[in-house]
Amino acid sequence: MTxxxxxxxxxxxxxxxxxxxxxxxxxxxLGLDSLxxxxxxxxxxxxxxxxxxxxxxxxxxxxxxxxxxxxxRWRQATxx
Amino acid sequence: xxxxxxVLSTGRCGSTLLSRMFxxxxxxxxxxxxxxxxxxxxxxSSPLTGREFIRLVSTPNPRWSRVLQTGRVPAEIRxxxxxxxxxxxxxxxxxxxxxxxxxxxxxxxxxxxDIENAWVHRPASEVADHYRDLFDWLARRLSRRAWIERxxxxxEYATDVISAFPDARVVHLHRDGADTALSMSAHPYFQSRVxxxxxxxxxxxxxxxxxxxxxxxxxxxxxLAARPAGAVLHLSYDGLTARPDDTLRRVERFLDLSDDPSWxxxxxxxxxxxxxxxxxxxxxDRAAVLAATRVGADAIDRVARALT
Numbered sequence: 019m020t021x022x023x024x025x026x027x028x029x030x031x032x033x034x035x036x037x038x039x040x041x042x043x044x045x046x047x048l049g050l051d052s053l054x055x056x057x058x059x060x061x062x063x064x065x066x067x068x069x070x071x072x073x074x075x076x077x078x079x080x081x082x083x084x085x086x087x088x089x090x091r092w093r094q095a096t097x098x
Numbered sequence: 099x100x101x102x103x104x105v106l107s108t109g110r111c112g113s114t115l116l117s118r119m120f121x122x123x124x125x126x127x128x129x130x131x132x133x134x135x136x137x138x139x140x141x142x143s144s145p146l147t148g149r150e151f152i153r154l155v156s157t158p159n160p161r162w163s164r165v166l167q168t169g170r171v172p173a174e175i176r177x178x179x180x181x182x183x184x185x186x187x188x189x190x191x192x193x194x195x196x197x198x199x200x201x202x203x204x205x206x207x208x209x210x211x212d213i214e215n216a217w218v219h220r221p222a223s224e225v226a227d228h229y230r231d232l233f234d235w236l237a238r239r240l241s242r243r244a245w246i247e248r249x250x251x252x253x254e255y256a257t258d259v260i261s262a263f264p265d266a267r268v269v270h271l272h273r274d275g276a277d278t279a280l281s282m283s284a285h286p287y288f289q290s291r292v293x294x295x296x297x298x299x300x301x302x303x304x305x306x307x308x309x310x311x312x313x314x315x316x317x318x319x320x321x322l323a324a325r326p327a328g329a330v331l332h333l334s335y336d337g338l339t340a341r342p343d344d345t346l347r348r349v350e351r352f353l354d355l356s357d358d359p360s361w362x363x364x365x366x367x368x369x370x371x372x373x374x375x376x377x378x379x380x381x382x383d384r385a386a387v388l389a390a391t392r393v394g395a396d397a398i399d400r401v402a403r404a405l406t
């Protein structure tokens with residue numbers, strides 16, 4: 019899956035329509051609140067099987083997390 | 099007055115039962131659905147004058163008014179919509195009265211008038227200060243030494259509650275995710291809530307409720323992870339209903355309430371456990387909701403392992 023396809027999945031899960039780049043931050047750029055971030059995590063785990071997102075879901079600083087970080091997690095998950 | 103205390107939960111998980119159990123005690127005031135009746139505006143970021151706060155808690159919430167107008171009134175609404183009270187299904191009901199004040203008195207309109215008189219000239223302050231003063235005021239008025247607020251679905255905005263009340267003690271009540279999702283799917287409030295968030299259909303699939311449940315659990319656990327040890331008590335609905343005496347004893351200790359065996363017996367008598375009607379759910383829907391709730395269930399398991 020290319021980054022653009024991954025970004026489309028993210029947009030679908032959190033229901034945003036604005037442009038997304040790998041540097042887009044979930045909070046500042048996509049405007050996600052804490053529930054929306056959790057919905058994104060759930061969506062990515064359920065749909066893309068990125069189970070590693072659960073390892074630090076409660077402690078991770080999501081304000082600094084970018085869509086590119088999540089894409090890297092997906093690539094790691096599929097490479098494993 | 100002891101410090102603030104809250105029951106946080108996903109909703110549809112036995113938290114109303116726990117509130118009703120607290121109502122049987124003479125020392126703690128059980129406040130129901132204050133925040134949920136005000137959402138999504140329960141925690142405005144700017145300070146409010148007393149008059150503005152009264153406007154916040156007394157202006158009918160369109161989200162609840164829509165529910166009332168469907169004619170399918172959830173059982174937790176305590177305001178007598180068909181009696182001689184001031185408000186009804188058509189007018190909408192003040193959020194503070196619709197459940198909370200109506201559970202405390204048969205004259206919620208008069209109590210809200212008294213609150214308005216006591217608040218209207220107050221200077222501007224953070225909404226958390228207004229809530230704290232209001233809950234203390236109600237506890238004094240009803241001769242209780244403490245209060246505990248419980249709003250169904252409050253895990254969704256646990257961050258707001260924790261930020262507003264950093265000294266709070268929190269009882270986190272949770273129930274099996276799939277059972278909770280199934281129960282949510284039959285409840286008009288959660289139907290509109292989940293449809294709004296996953297809204298490609300007016301009637302969301304059961305899986306959407308599972309995702310909402312998992313997301314609420316993750317959000318709540320993330321907020322609770324920042325609380326100091328000893329400030330959070332995690333309880334399961336299964337534990338509460340299967341072992342009420344042990345569970346309620348833990349609640350008493352956690353909230354510094356007196357050891358009251360007769361309360362625990364009376365509270366246990368309120369338990370009327372009904373298992374969810376899974377027979378009407380297809381295998382495919384059941385598998386999908388189990389997959390969606392696994393995320394939240396795993397998070398709860400991780401917390402439980404960390405605590406043991």
